[in-house]
Amino acid sequence: xxxxxxxxxxxxxxxxxxxxxxxxxxxxxxxxxxxxxxxxxxxxxxxxxxxxxxxxxxxxxxxxxxxxxxxxxxxxxxxxxxxxxxxxxxxxxxxxxxxxxxxxxxxxxxxxxxxxxxxxxxxxxxxxxxxxxxxxxxxxxxxxxxxxxxxxxxxxxxxxxxxxxxxxxxxxxxxxxxxxxxxxxxxxxxxxxxxxxxxxxxxxxxxxxxxxxxxxxxxxxxxxxxxxxxxxxxxxxxxxxxxxxxxxxxxxxxxxxxxxxxxxxxxxxxxxxxxxxxxxxxxxxxxxxxxxxxxxxxxxxxxxxxxxxxxxxxxxxxxxxxxxxxxxxxxxxxxxxxxxxxxx
Amino acid sequence: xxxxxxxxxxxxxxxxxxxxxxxxxxxxxxxxxxxxxxxxxxxxxxxxxxxxxxxxxxxxxxxxxxxxxxxxxxxxxxxxxxxxxxxxxxxxxxxxxxxxxxxxxxxxxxxxxxxxxxxxxxxxxxxxxxxxxxxxxxxxxxxxxxxxxxxxxxxxxxxxxxxxxxxxxxxxxxxxxxxxxxxxxxxxxxxxxxxxxxxxxxxxxxxxxxxxxxxxxxxxxxxxxxxxxxxxxxxxxxxxxxxxxxxxxxxxxxxxxxxxxxxxxxxxxxxxxxxxxxxxxxxxxxxxxxxxxxxxxxxxxxxxxxxxxxxxxxxxxxxxxxxxxxxxxxxxxxxxxxxxxxxxxxxxxxxxxxxxxxxxxxxxxxxxxxxxxxxxxxxxxxxxxxxxxxxxxxxxxxxxxxxxxxxxxxxxxxxxxxxxxxxxxxxxxxxxxxxxxxxxxxxxxxxxxxxxxxxxxxxxxxxxx
Numbered sequence: 017x018x019x020x021x022x023x024x025x026x027x028x029x030x031x032x033x034x035x036x037x038x039x040x041x042x043x044x045x046x047x048x049x050x051x052x053x054x055x056x057x058x059x060x061x062x063x064x065x066x067x068x069x070x071x072x073x074x075x076x077x078x079x080x081x082x083x084x085x086x087x088x089x090x091x092x093x094x095x096x097x098x099x100x101x102x103x104x105x106x107x108x109x110x111x112x113x114x115x116x117x118x119x120x121x122x123x124x125x126x127x128x129x130x131x132x133x134x135x136x137x138x139x140x141x142x143x144x145x146x147x148x149x150x151x152x153x154x155x156x157x158x159x160x161x162x163x164x165x166x167x168x169x170x171x172x173x174x175x176x177x178x179x180x181x182x183x184x185x186x187x188x189x190x191x192x193x194x195x196x197x198x199x200x201x202x203x204x205x206x207x208x209x210x211x212x213x214x215x216x217x218x219x220x221x222x223x224x225x226x227x228x229x230x231x232x233x234x235x236x237x238x239x240x241x242x243x244x245x246x247x248x249x250x251x252x253x254x255x256x257x258x259x260x261x262x263x264x265x266x267x268x269x270x271x272x273x274x275x276x277x278x279x280x281x282x283x284x285x286x287x288x289x290x291x292x293x294x295x296x297x298x299x300x301x302x303x304x305x306x307x308x309x310x311x312x313x314x315x316x317x318x319x320x321x322x323x324x325x326x327x328x329x330x331x332x333x334x335x336x337x338x339x340x341x342x343x344x345x346x347x348x349x350x351x352x353x354x355x356x357x358x359x360x
Numbered sequence: 361x362x363x364x365x366x367x368x369x370x371x372x373x374x375x376x377x378x379x380x381x382x383x384x385x386x387x388x389x390x391x392x393x394x395x396x397x398x399x400x401x402x403x404x405x406x407x408x409x410x411x412x413x414x415x416x417x418x419x420x421x422x423x424x425x426x427x428x429x430x431x432x433x434x435x436x437x438x439x440x441x442x443x444x445x446x447x448x449x450x451x452x453x454x455x456x457x458x459x460x461x462x463x464x465x466x467x468x469x470x471x472x473x474x475x476x477x478x479x480x481x482x483x484x485x486x487x488x489x490x491x492x493x494x495x496x497x498x499x500x501x502x503x504x505x506x507x508x509x510x511x512x513x514x515x516x517x518x519x520x521x522x523x524x525x526x527x528x529x530x531x532x533x534x535x536x537x538x539x540x541x542x543x544x545x546x547x548x549x550x551x552x553x554x555x556x557x558x559x560x561x562x563x564x565x566x567x568x569x570x571x572x573x574x575x576x577x578x579x580x581x582x583x584x585x586x587x588x589x590x591x592x593x594x595x596x597x598x599x600x601x602x603x604x605x606x607x608x609x610x611x612x613x614x615x616x617x618x619x620x621x622x623x624x625x626x627x628x629x630x631x632x633x634x635x636x637x638x639x640x641x642x643x644x645x646x647x648x649x650x651x652x653x654x655x656x657x658x659x660x661x662x663x664x665x666x667x668x669x670x671x672x673x674x675x676x677x678x679x680x681x682x683x684x685x686x687x688x689x690x691x692x693x694x695x696x697x698x699x700x701x702x703x704x705x706x707x708x709x710x711x712x713x714x715x716x717x718x719x720x721x722x723x724x725x726x727x728x729x730x731x732x733x734x735x736x737x738x739x740x741x742x743x744x745x746x747x748x749x750x751x752x753x754x755x756x757x758x759x760x761x762x763x764x765x766x767x768x769x770x771x772x773x774x775x776x777x778x779x780x781x782x783x784x785x786x787x788x789x790x791x792x793x794x795x796x797x798x799x800x801x802x803x804x805x806x807x808x809x810x811x812x813x814x815x816x817x818x819x820x821x822x823x824x825x
Contacts, residue, residue: 017546023799030803035810188366196807198815201569204763 035195043199049121051206052155055107056118059226063103064126072102073122074226075115076136079291080106083338084134085347086225092351098358100132104226109152112138113165116275117156123282133279134287134315134350137305139298140168140182140268151202154189162190167267175297229340230333241335246327249292249320252299264304272309287313287357289350292320292327294336313357315350323349361401363610364563364815371398375520376549376617384541388511391519391538391618398520399483406482409447410518416443417492418513421499425506433500440496444489451481456685484524486682490649492517495531497653504531512538521615525607527625527645534622542619552616554787557809559609564813566770567602570595572814573759573767574736581742585749588758593750596736597729598771601629604643628778630728633720635699638728646682650675669704673697683735688743692734699727766812 050056063070074084086102093100105118115135122128157165165186169179234242272288279286290306293299299318306314320327326349331342338346361367375394382390400407420440424433458474465472495516498504507513516535522528577584577592584592608625615622625645632638639647651660658671673694680693737743757764780786790798 020546020550023795026799027802027806030799031806031810034803034807038807038811196811198811198813200766200812201814204760207762208760 032195038196039194043196046203047206049125050118051202052151053107054209057209059105059107060122060126063105063122063128067128070101070103071130072100072132073105073130074102074134075105075119076289077106077110077138078108078337080104080136081108082228082230083343083346084350085227085343088344088347089351092348096355102225106136106226112140113161114156116271117161119275120278123278129282130284132285132287134289135275137288137290137302139293139301140165140265151198154193157186157190157193162186164267164271168265171265171267178297229343230337231339232333234332234334238335239329242329242332245292245294245335246320248294248296248299249318251296252303253319253321264308265301269305269308272305285313287315287354290314290316290318292318315353315357317346317349361398363607364560367401372614379618380544388515388538392511392515395515395518395520395523399518399523402483403480409482410488413444413447413489413492414514414517416440417496418510420496421506422508424496424499437496437500441493444493448485448489451485453685487526487528488517488523490528494528494649494653498531504535507535521611522622525611527608527611527623528649529622529645537620545619548619549617552613555613555616556610557805559606559613561809562602562606562609564815565809566774567599567606568814568816569763569767569770570599570602573763574599576758578736578738581737581745581749584758585752585755588755589746589750591759593729593733595767597725597732600732600735602774628782630725630775631721631779631782632724633717634703634724635696635727636703638724639696646679650679654678669701672700687740688734688737692731695731695734
């Protein structure tokens, strides 16, 4: 039995070493940093090919992708004498760490530059259930990003079960990335995608500015979930001043400061957008960050009573996303806050 | 729960550890609960269907064994068979029969409406009902004593490694094993794990890769012609083999780790020299089931030639119908029967000359591939399209060249290994190699499995049956 265990350990160790070699020597060269999502690959390629057309960028999850209308934003800017030509680089399910990974690489790898960048903030300990054990949940988990995600969770005070879940899944997904699970197939898929893609806007349903409106109407179950979101947002606003140090995730804060700093070096002004969240504990992590972050321009849009015109139930496509009408009001409000922060 | 899922990767070691930690007295209960959990992972409520047939067959078995009255024995055998076949018929064939009634009525100018079942087919239904039926038949024949322990009988039907896609076990082989006290055997466990890894390789690296090209053609056959259809058909032949034999390897391997011995389900079928040999190497547990419980009771080959041919054809038609409620499967079964009948006819005439083995093997593969077309097409209309287009002018190569070459390389590699395995057991050859060679071989195999596998939780083809 002992001999069998030694043999198994040797085989596994050798396989791990082989895979680590393949990971660092082969795949990091073969696959681009955005390989896990076709939509992201598409948007990134479009941005690279049309870099001169845009001077501002929105990046984040579906709350960016489906809620921020660059055309409206640009028109408002023009009315105020500002030259803003923005692109919505939001992608459904983009986690905050993924957003930061993409943004950093757009600057470092693709040498893109902007005047203004708007990054959606979200809490850390989350991977969308439908994305678990998929390339989408691990393609961006580089050693640095994994280290960051783990330390962010360990340094936060989210409920223990949620932390444990987050730690387990980030570790599992990181392992999948390092062990190159299914990477040959992913490489073929990527090659095929590149060979067949037409790049926006010719054949894509994504509008030239990257925005897609949501037209779905809420059903009765979704109405009750909507009430839950409203409840969490109200509680967060009420406790806003108290949510300071005790829930602060220092690694998250440090990473955001780093983002501000590398952006500043390239003459980019960074704005963070905080949308509505599902749960109160999400606010517990986000609000201390907002309160602490230095040199940031934060656009907070989670005060459901203050922005009652935006968050009317009729403006929602589902409990978590605004419809086209809501997106218009949401974008206008982002612009209004941007204008206030602009001179700072 | 799928064998190629992350859930199974957690489930299996946990079950193995607890199985050997627990006392022998409660192991049956633990395995039964684990099997229920495994099955309920798909759709929990369907366990009630299993429970129904288990209860009926358990009591039928006891009554059949405890009475000397032949009429009563027969009556309870019929009760058991009707219960099983009714469940199978209702869930699997209800819509098929109704569609055909509607079509037939429409043919004669009548428009009728028949309510259809909208629920999914309970997973593995054909497999566990056949396994359950083999129990009552064997008890009736006096080859197997009735199992008095309800839990162990339930475990016989529900044993998770072979619950959803076989091998379809016989009570004589499996039931006594649940009574035996299992002791953890490291060599057996290692051999089981190797078999599981090999099965996963066949499924994830070969079958799922081939399915990409097969689906491309067979999901819209009207867009493909000539060589592209030939390639897709050959690839499907290899895909279904790797998919199903891969599943069987994982099933047999996981049972072996727990100390159970399940019957072999495949023996390099594409090396067969005839269609009848193919059927003695392909899905052996089902072929022998049909042989024992349908073909031989019909009279087998110990009857007049016309009756023998009839028995063959009926057996293969039923086998086709067992696979799926679609005319395509019935034709597939019928074709296999016709080919075997043809072989018998040729064999009777051919006394003076012999055919080289390579010709025999190639002809068998070609004929089997023709039958696979009916197995794979989605509709009978698609089958017509495939046969029309396969002989029409060729078109440009439809597949990604690198994917295609990789697939060809994998198939050749697999067939070489199978061919070598036919003569000498490859696994035992590797076992005799020195550590310095053996350990890197296993590590490279593991790396290839991880890198080249397609991990999209795709279902095994035979799950639909």
